[in-house]
Amino acid sequence: MVSQSQHLTNMEVISALARAEALILYLSAQGVSVKSVSLRNSQPVIRISRHAWCERMKKQGLARFDHTGIGSHGRFRQGVWTDETGCRVVWSESIH
Secondary structure (H helix, E strand, O other), X not given: OOOHHHHHHHHHHHHHXXXXXXXXXXXXXXXXXXXXXXXXXXXXXXXXOOOHHHHHHHHOOOXXXXXXXXXXXXXXXXXXXXXXXXXXXXXXXXXX
């Protein structure tokens, strides 16, 4: 027998996957290449390759940046855009 709380968690995961699918279809229509999808606390995180779409999000002030550290080629940061359903799209950017 499945408990009610476990059932709700499963429904949250199903909902998250459906939201991720819709966002991936949108990104694909924009020509964006999706590298991976993961769930964090039942919220989709979609990792993409950097694309002109990322630049549009930056120019519109819709993207934020998280610094991720220093690598062999300089500092790196990650672009983040969150849609209205809570799905996050992330991409890597280097700072030289």
